[in-house]
Amino acid sequence: MYNNKRIAIAKILVENITQIFEILPNNVQILNVECWEKVVFATVLALKSFERGTNKAKTIRGEILLRVSGNLQIKDAINLVGAKKGENFIVAFGENAEKDLAEVLLKIGAKELQLTNCEKEKVKESVEQIALVDVL
Template sequence: MMEINTKFGKICIARVHLTRDEAELLINICGENCQIVKANCLEEVVFATILALKAFAQGRNKAKTVKGEILLRLAGVRQIREAINLVGAGEGENFIVTFGTENPCKLLTKILSKIGATEVTLNECDREIVKKSFERIAMTETL
């Protein structure tokens, strides 16, 4: 689990391995200050989250919620349904990010304890993969 301080508040991120049932349960447990996504890299989830929070702070959001905005930016598309199909939570390794609270890691710990999920080590991605991910995510700004 990692906490990151941003200009738009703290975020906390963890990587977990989920069964299909755990993923469904987690989707129901996760409130408005939490998003679960399938992604390749820690860095791309953090970048998408920061841009989503920034878009809301500046009134440039395309989605109705921050968690929807994270999906759109991470997937690099404009339609929520398409974003869910591309990067939505599912069986296997997922990233869970919490935001919008004073202590997002406390919230994340509470959420993970409800399903008994075990964290997977957070590793940095190859720089070329991160670069391509950042370009895709940043393109959402112009869509």
């Protein structure tokens, strides 16, 4: 698990996606991408966009989806990076991020996997894609 006080992230193995969405609180998002770094960077920018009032989505969860996918349509973003059966990343944000994430992991019963760093080139490409949402 990664934790920086306001953001906590874990890599999980998911069997039943439908059940998870019924449990997720408003400060937790689940995504199907290759790199945890991409999720953290998108979450930081989503939080900052709400602080500045430059957000494109109505919710922080939606803003994270848009930024990770590099797409401005929620429906398309869900298709591209929304949770799927198998390996996913789950991110909690806010004052009690680590505690909230731990509670959700307990409730959904997903197996937590080890976080591994992506190649620097992949992370660089991800950062560039995420930053594009601000100019779209």
